[in-house]
Amino acid sequence: MTAQSPAVAAPRVRVEAVHKGFAGVPVLRGVSLTLAPASVLGLVGENGAGKSTMMNILGGHLRPDAGSIHVDGAVYRPRGASDARKAGMAFVHQELTLFANLTIAENLHLVRFPRRLGVWIDRTASRRLASEQLSRVGLRRGPDTPVEQLTSGERQLVEIARALTHDARVLILDEPTTSLGALERQRLHDLIRELRHDGLSIVYISHELGDVLRECDRIAVLRDGTVVAEGDAGGFSVRGLVRHMVGREVGQFYPAPRQAAVREPLLRVRGLCRGTRVGPTTLTVGVGEIVGVFGLMGAGRSELARLIFGLDKPSAGVVLLDGRALVGAPPGRIASGLAFVTEDRRLDGLCLEAPIAENLALASLRRLPRSLVGVLTGATIKRAARRIGSAVGLAEHVDLAAPVGRLSGGNQQKVVLGKWLLTRPRMLLLDEPTRGIDVGARAEIYQLLHRLADAGTGLLVLSSDLDELMGISDRILVMRHGELNGEFPSTAFDREQMLRAALPASVA
Amino acid sequence: MSGPSLAGRDLSAPSGHGDRRFQPSLVDRRRRRARQLLRSLPLFAFAALVLGVDWHAGRFATTENAAQIASQAAPTVVVAVGMTFVMLTGGIDLSVGALMFVGAGLAGHLALSGAPFAAAAAVMVVVGLTGGLVNAVLVTRLGLIPFVATLATLYIGRGVGRWITETRAMNLPEDFLAFGAAAWLGIPAVVWVAALVAVAGQFGLSCTPFGRQLYALGSNADAARKAGVNTRRLTAAVYAVSGACAGLGGLLALSRLGSVSPRFGELYEFEAITAAVLGGASLYGGRGQVLPGTVVGAGLITTIFSALVTLQANPYLYPLITAVVIFAVVLIDTLYTRPSAG
Numbered sequence: 001m002t003a004q005s006p007a008v009a010a011p012r013v014r015v016e017a018v019h020k021g022f023a024g025v026p027v028l029r030g031v032s033l034t035l036a037p038a039s040v041l042g043l044v045g046e047n048g049a050g051k052s053t054m055m056n057i058l059g060g061h062l063r064p065d066a067g068s069i070h071v072d073g074a075v076y077r078p079r080g081a082s083d084a085r086k087a088g089m090a091f092v093h094q095e096l097t098l099f100a101n102l103t104i105a106e107n108l109h110l111v112r113f114p115r116r117l118g119v120w121i122d123r124t125a126s127r128r129l130a131s132e133q134l135s136r137v138g139l140r141r142g143p144d145t146p147v148e149q150l151t152s153g154e155r156q157l158v159e160i161a162r163a164l165t166h167d168a169r170v171l172i173l174d175e176p177t178t179s180l181g182a183l184e185r186q187r188l189h190d191l192i193r194e195l196r197h198d199g200l201s202i203v204y205i206s207h208e209l210g211d212v213l214r215e216c217d218r219i220a221v222l223r224d225g226t227v228v229a230e231g232d233a234g235g236f237s238v239r240g241l242v243r244h245m246v247g248r249e250v251g252q253f254y255p256a257p258r259q260a261a262v263r264e265p266l267l268r269v270r271g272l273c274r275g276t277r278v279g280p281t282t283l284t285v286g287v288g289e290i291v292g293v294f295g296l297m298g299a300g301r302s303e304l305a306r307l308i309f310g311l312d313k314p315s316a317g318v319v320l321l322d323g324r325a326l327v328g329a330p331p332g333r334i335a336s337g338l339a340f341v342t343e344d345r346r347l348d349g350l351c352l353e354a355p356i357a358e359n360l361a362l363a364s365l366r367r368l369p370r371s372l373v374g375v376l377t378g379a380t381i382k383r384a385a386r387r388i389g390s391a392v393g394l395a396e397h398v399d400l401a402a403p404v405g406r407l408s409g410g411n412q413q414k415v416v417l418g419k420w421l422l423t424r425p426r427m428l429l430l431d432e433p434t435r436g437i438d439v440g441a442r443a444e445i446y447q448l449l450h451r452l453a454d455a456g457t458g459l460l461v462l463s464s465d466l467d468e469l470m471g472i473s474d475r476i477l478v479m480r481h482g483e484l485n486g487e488f489p490s491t492a493f494d495r496e497q498m499l500r501a502a503l504p505a506s507v508a
Numbered sequence: 509m510s511g512p513s514l515a516g517r518d519l520s521a522p523s524g525h526g527d528r529r530f531q532p533s534l535v536d537r538r539r540r541r542a543r544q545l546l547r548s549l550p551l552f553a554f555a556a557l558v559l560g561v562d563w564h565a566g567r568f569a570t571t572e573n574a575a576q577i578a579s580q581a582a583p584t585v586v587v588a589v590g591m592t593f594v595m596l597t598g599g600i601d602l603s604v605g606a607l608m609f610v611g612a613g614l615a616g617h618l619a620l621s622g623a624p625f626a627a628a629a630a631v632m633v634v635v636g637l638t639g640g641l642v643n644a645v646l647v648t649r650l651g652l653i654p655f656v657a658t659l660a661t662l663y664i665g666r667g668v669g670r671w672i673t674e675t676r677a678m679n680l681p682e683d684f685l686a687f688g689a690a691a692w693l694g695i696p697a698v699v700w701v702a703a704l705v706a707v708a709g710q711f712g713l714s715c716t717p718f719g720r721q722l723y724a725l726g727s728n729a730d731a732a733r734k735a736g737v738n739t740r741r742l743t744a745a746v747y748a749v750s751g752a753c754a755g756l757g758g759l760l761a762l763s764r765l766g767s768v769s770p771r772f773g774e775l776y777e778f779e780a781i782t783a784a785v786l787g788g789a790s791l792y793g794g795r796g797q798v799l800p801g802t803v804v805g806a807g808l809i810t811t812i813f814s815a816l817v818t819l820q821a822n823p824y825l826y827p828l829i830t831a832v833v834i835f836a837v838v839l840i841d842t843l844y845t846r847p848s849a850g
Contacts, residue, residue, distance in 0.1 A: 082736055097731035099724040101794050106720050111736040113717040120715040162735075 010073060012037045012201040013058070013170055018067030020053055027053045029225040030067070035170065040192060040202045042216030042233065044209065046245050046410075046438035049222040051205050052094075055172050058203070059091035060084025072169070088169030092159050092176060098147045105130035105143035108162050133161040137191055153184025160191065171195065172203045177211065178436055189215050207438060209238045221245055246440050253443055254471030255450045257490065263289050266458040267338075267427045269308060272317030277303045279483035280317065285427065285458040290449065292473030293462040296502050300482035301462040302343055305429045308460075309333060309340040321427055334363065339425035341416050343432045345409075349416045352405030356394075357385035359404045359415050364422040384422060392418040393444045410441025417448065427458040434468060446472050466498060478502050549840065554808045561815040568818055575696065579688075581810035582702035583761035585803055587776055588783040589709040590640075590753025592802045593746040595784050596713075596722045598729070598793025599647065599654035601750045603639060604780055606665025608758030608773030611635035613672035615759070616680055616768045625683040632762070633755040639665060640751015644744035662777070670770060678768040688763035698760045705756065710799040722746065726793030778834065782809055785837040792841075809833060 013035040020028040028050045035041050045051050056062040058069070060078035069076040071087055078084040084091070098107050105126045114125035130143035139157040147155060156176060163171060173192075177185045192202060192215060206212050212219060212233070219236055221229040221244040229236075229244040242253070263286025271280045278300050285291045295301045306312045308319050310330045319326045326333045330340070342348045350359050361368060361381045368384055371377050385400050392414040398407070404415055413433065420428065433449070434442045449472060453459055463469050469476050470493050478486040478501040486501035488494065562568035587604050594601045611632035619628045639661060646657035690697040713719035724732045725739050733739050758773060765772075786805030789796025796802070812833065816826060 081734065085736075093734070097728070097734055099727045099731065099794075101723050101727045102720060106724075110717075110721060110724055110732075113720070115717070120711070121717060121720070 010037075011035060011070075012072060013076075014070045015054075015058075016068050016070075018054070018057065018064045018069065020050075020057060020062065020064050027225050028057075028064070031222070031225065031227055033220055033227065033230070035201045035203065036217075037201055038196055038199045039217040040196055040204055040215060042212035042219040043203055043205045043222065044207070044212055044219065044241055044245060045222035046408075046440050049245070050225040051222055052174065054222070055091070055174060055203065055205065058084070058170070059089055059172060088167060090160075090163035090168035090171045092156075092163050092171070092173050094175040094178065096152065096155050096159060096179070098155050098158055098162075100148035101146070103144050103146050104134065104141060104150075104158055107147055107158060108133055108143075108165060112165070133165065134158075136164065137161045138187065138194075151184070152179045153181065153187065156180060156184070156188060157191070164195075168200065170201045170203070172205075174205045175207070175436070176204070177206060177208060185211070207436070209241050212241070213238065242439050245438070253439070253446075255447050258290070258450065258453070258474060260474070260490070261288075263287050266322060267308075267460065268320040268323075270318045270320070272304070272307055272314050272319060274303065274307055274312055274314050277482050278307060278314075279481070281482075281484055283477060283484065285460050287458060288453050288456045289475070290453050290459040290461060290473050292469030292476040293460065293479055294464070294466055294469050294476055294498060294502055295462070295479035296464060299479045299502065301464070301479055302431050303482070304479070305340060305342075305431050305460070305462055309338060309429060311340075334423055334425075337424070337426035339363070339420035339423055339428050341413075341420060341428065341430040341433055343435065345412055345416050346405075350404050350412060353403050355401045356389070356398065356404045356407070356415055357382050357400040360385040360388055360400075360418045360422060363419050367423065385418075388418040388422050389415075392421065392448060394418065408438070408441070410437040410445075413437055413441065413445060417445070421452075425457065427460070428452065429460050429462070431462045432464065433461060434463075434465070466495060470495070551804060554804065554811065557808075557811055557815060561818055565818050568815065573814070575694075575699075577807070577810055577814050578699045579696040579764065580814065581806050582696070582698040583757040583764070584776070584779050584783055584806040584810060585702040585757075586705045586753050586760060587757035588780040588787075588802045588806050589705050589798050590746075590750030590757075591777075591780040592709065592784045592787070592789050592796050592798050593713075593722065594654070594750045595781070595789045595791065596726045596793060596796050597743055597746050598726050598791075599743070599746065600658065600781065600791070601640075601643065601747060601754075602655065602658040602777045603643060603661035603665055604750060604754035604757070605773035605776035606662045606669065607636045607639040607751055607754040608632075608761065608776060609669035609768075610639065610665050610672065611755045611758045612762050612768045612772050613669045613678075615762065616678040617672065619680050619684065620678065625687060628684075629759050632759045633752055636755020636758065637748060637752040639754070640748040641744075643751065644747040647747060648740045648744045669772075673768055673770060675770045677770070680762070680766050680768070684763045685766040688760075688766065698764060701756070701760060705753065706798050706803050710797060713798060718742070718745070723794055726790075726795070728794075778830070779806075779809060782834055782837050785841050790841055791838070 011034040013033070015031060015033040017030045017032055018028055019026065019030055031050065031054055033041070043051050043054075053062065057064050060081045060083050076087055078087060078089075081091075099110075102110070108130050109126050114122040114129065116122045127143045134141060134143065137157045137160050139154060139161065141150065141154065147158065150158065156179070160171070176188060180188060189211070192204070196202060204212065204216055213236060216233045218231065219233050219241070220227050221241060223245060265284045266287045266289070267285040269281060269283045271282055272278065273280045281304060283291070293301055293304070303312070307314050310326065310328060310333050321336055321338060324336065326336060326338065346352060351362070358381065361384055364384070365376065368376055368380050371380070382400060389398070389400065390396070394411060394414050398411065404412060407415065430449075434445055437445070449459055449461070461469060461473060474490055476488045476493065476498060477484050478488070478498050480502050486498070488498060558569050567573070587608070591601055591604065614635055615628035615632045618631055619625070643654075643658050643661055646652045646660070647654050650657075687697060692700060713722065721732065721737045721742055724735065724737060725742050729739055754776075757776070761773070762768065783805035784796060784802045785791065786808055787796065787801030787803065789801065812829065813826070816829065
């Protein structure tokens with residue numbers, strides 16, 4: 001191939017009219033992108049817009065049905081991940097893929113250990129090489145450190161170091177910040193800038209639109225398998241990006257604020273504590289009230305929710321629902337009307353391999369009506385699933401018999417919500433209810449939560465996303481070091497004050 | 509430790525799920541220490557057993573007895589080394605005892621028809637290797653679960669073995685027993701062989717790319733594949749190794765016994781698995797080592813049975829004791845592996 005546009009700097013990667021479908025369903029419908037050398041391209045879009053598919057094609061995991069890709073002017077048609085690697089593609093997947101039981105150096109060199117006499121591992125060379133790789137990503141750790149001792153931010157850096165092992169020209173980062181704290185995120189962004197300076201072309205996929213606007217040179221928005229907007233990052237705003245992603249104006253991302261009201265207490269927590277992790281905590285959630293609990297990572301939010309739900313044994317304190325004490329394990333509490341949407345839906349919210357319908361019915365199998373001979377039939381489950389599925393906004397065309405793991409994050413979360421709503425809870429605990437979910441589904445979930453509250457359900461929403469809590473709560477409690485450290489009614493929401501209340505005492 | 513992080517002063521590294529990003533907290537450190545203690549439990553048990561039996565029955569903690577137990581443990585060690593490789597990938601090989609039997613049957617026929625010892629010995633290893641390759645094909649090509657695949661080869665092996673031996677005991681020529689009784693530098697030949705296999709096994713695990721990739725495969729097969737590890741070839745290789753080890757282990761057992769009975773090799777699979785798990789290998793894969801791990805485990809169970817003999821325990825107790833040991837072993841593995849949920 002000859003270079004087609006000699007005037008401008010030749011693009012590092014040129015993607016032209018790439019199509020890709022799965023089982024007849026088109027996912028990419030003529031995607032065209034260009035990636036310049038030494039630049040960062042932000043790729044945004046709702047889940048299911050085709051970002052991952054496009055990147056999997058670049059990374060050699062999938063092959064396009066039609067269209068062409070050129071890398072540095074040469075036709076690029078990888079037959080697998082190793083082909084892609086040889087062509088200079090470095091892919092850091094969303095989920096961390098390191099081996100915790102091996103050392104950093106072993107992880108870095110797993111498939112290309114330096115050897116002695118071609119047989120055994122040359123540890124000295126491996127160590128030296130690993131040190132160089134680690135210094136490139138700015139990780140100050142010995143190459144012999146077992147990966148299980150690293151924080152997830154450090155692991156992310158090791159992932160990048162590993163991706164860069166093979167003379168990489170293009171680095172694809174798929175949602176690199178989802179598991180990182182603020183400082184680690186900062187470090188990652190510094191690294192991205194350095195790598196760009198070294199001449200690397202980077203594709204940065206993220207839902208964190210603020211980060212994308214700050215860190216990228218150009219941004220491309222994918223929607224329904226096509227690029228609906230592309231341009232210099234300076235020409236976009238968060239609002240504009242969201243509009244392009246959703247295809248309509250999301251004027252009111254958060255639902256309209258609710259009227260203040262005097263509410264009967266529904267859930268009362270009195271002096272609940274567990275060891276050093278959750279101090280004596282007292283709080284009340286009223287009928288139809290949405291109470292937000294804000295806290296940074298490790299403040300003890302999830303632990304508090306686990307205690308209320310009965311997953312852990314408290315060392316002291318009581319939980320009352322409607323004046324009746326809740327004791328014992330979760331099943332009894334579920335029967336009393338308590339439900340808990342956990343933080344990690346893939347880990348403990350869903351049976352990923354099981355059909356959507358069964359996941360929806362899972363928590364209410366005892367409540368569903370039996371057939372004449374006293375058995376629970378698939379038809380009953382399907383009917384219940386269909387009903388609750390549409391109540392939580394699961395699209396009509398979704399096949400309820402398909403494994404839930406195939407759904408996008410937003411739809412998976414709707415399934416988790418639907419599962420609990422089928423139990424007719426009067427009090428709902430939600431831990432990070434919108435983590436890793438695209439904007440469209442987020443807005444829908446917020447609206448759903450408000451509808452629930454309007455119908456009288458009490459909601460306790462635990463989150464590290466202050467904007468989210470301010471957008472949906474009637475009242476926000478701030479948690480720090482396992483204890484409540486401030487209460488703010490919706491009339492007194494103040495970002496700065498709340499953040500200060502959440503920060504460790506010495507920093508604030 | 510690394511750069512600054514809010515976690516440095518965080519009192520909670522929450523349990524179960526969520527914030528694994530934080531520095532290991534005090535609780536985690538204490539937990540890790542508890543696990544280390546758990547890991548060395550077999551060694552303590554071993555010492556307590558030896559001293560206890562010696563105190564009770566006398567003449568147990570002696571050099572002669574140690575040599576006796578060592579050569580008794582030798583076949584188990586060799587078989588368990590192969591088992592450790594398989595278990596590192598998260599698999600299991602139930603067919604080892606049956607493969608020993610088939611090899612012994614063939615070797616016995618050869619030896620009785622006048623073939624030299626070396627030829628018979630080679631046949632045993634080759635038979636084991638072949639059986640291992642069959643397992644490899646079942647697991648990697650047909651996609652059978654290792655438990656089911658090797659259970660099938662166990663039954664096939666037992667059947668073939670009985671057919672070859674016509675369910676009759678075979679008394680082997682002198683040169684077999686001569687090898688079993690041979691010693692070098694005062695240490696029995698069978699023990700040398702087992703030691704050699706153990707050292708080679710540990711070398712393979714910790715010093716070759718193959719070994720390190722095994723740990724990666726056992727830890728997360730999908731990630732290993734994505735990282736470019738040829739997981740299929742690796743999986744096939746461990747069953748081949750296990751089969752060959754079974755053949756060699758059979759040779760050692762045979763040269764100590766001098767005869768092939770219809771029950772030859774029975775329950776070796778459980779001894780090998782128990783030895784590996786006692787030595788720290790996980791039934792879930794990704795963890796374990798040959799030295800000291802599996803070798804200590806093999807020594808421990810052999811010592812237990814030897815102690816039962818010394819104590820003249822009721823033979824009907826043996827299966828019960830075996831059950832207790834296996835239960836303890838699996839319990840240890842579960843405690844060790846279980847995620848730190850409250």
